[in-house]
Amino acid sequence: MFGYITVNRPELKVKDLELYRSCYCGVCDALCRSYGRRGQILLSYDCTFLSILLTGLYEPEETVRLRRCLVHPAVRHRETQSVCSAYAADMNVLLSYMKALDDWQDEKKERARLLAHMLHGDYLKIRERYPRQEQAVRRNIRLLSAEEKKETGQIPREELLERLDRVAGCSGRMLGEICVWKEDIWARDLRELGFYLGKFIYLMDAYDDLEKDKKSGNFNILLPLLASGPDSFEETVKALLLDMAACCCRAFERLPIVKDVDILRNVLYSGIWVRYNQVRKNRSSAKEEDHERPI
Secondary structure: OOOOOOOOOHHOOHHHHHHHHHHHHHHHHHHHHHHOHHHHOOHHHHHHHHHHHHHHHHHOOOOEEEEEOOOOOOOOOEEEEEEEHHHHHHHHHHHHHHHHHHHHHHHOOOHHHHHHHHHHHHHHHHHOOHHHHHHHHHHHHHHHHHHHHOOOOOOHHHHHHHHHHHHHHHHHHHHHHHHHHOOOOOOOHHHHHHHHHHHHHHHHHHHHHHHHHHOOOOOOOOOOHHHOHHHHOOOOOOOOHHHHHHHHHHHHHHOOOOOOOOHHHHHHOHHHHHHHHHHHHHHEEEEEEEEHHOO
16 A cells, blocks of 8 residues: 655656655654654655645644764755654554554465564554544454455446445545544545545555466456456556546645645646556556567
8 A cells, every 4th residue: 555655756846856855754753753763664655745745734833954864874864844744653653553464364474463563562552642543544454354355256347346446445534534633624625635545546556466466366456357358447447546536636626735735736646646657658568578479
């Protein structure tokens, strides 16, 4: 689920890229302060976006400083922090713990078991501090896991699309609650933004892992759509992603955000499509090579 909510760097102004990096470093430092080095290894661009989004909306007091760290020992870099950085760090750890626990329970991945064990104490503190978010993540990961264990088989297209919407909706509801820092007048739009962004991420992840899951036999909600042919498959997936991205952006534009809005728009209108374009380009190149290969 991690790694898709990032900027499109070539399309971002230099000053905005520097600001984005400083916010990324701010979340990294917040993770270190609250969870030590084990927290820093969990750092994601997804929660950097969350920090910038909430900071832009609520405009809390920020702290900006120049410092060195283990990653940048030689040169001092700018680091921007606010209470939203700390919240994003907490949500980063919550998502990482629940994902690791789910991977251990479903697939018995030893690495996931060790990570869940390492984060368990931190998870208990986050659960006490943010019960609504924790319950939403736990409940929807459980629902998602149950859905993924069901047989897909040969079902009608309309039924398949309904199931696809239901499965992706688990990820959407999870991210929707995480985007809602406070239950206030902005909660509805933040929840809607997170809901459609979460659905986009789930389907983008399935699209990204399609070839790997096809070979391994792992569950992938998009695999049955391949029966309609490659061209129809690509058109369907793109249409679904476009619809989710449009709904997400519509909710975002209702929020009265001025601060760092160019960075946020870069992410939502361009950045979330970077990986999609890479995957589609690689698949097109692979098909061309197959056609050119002598029989």
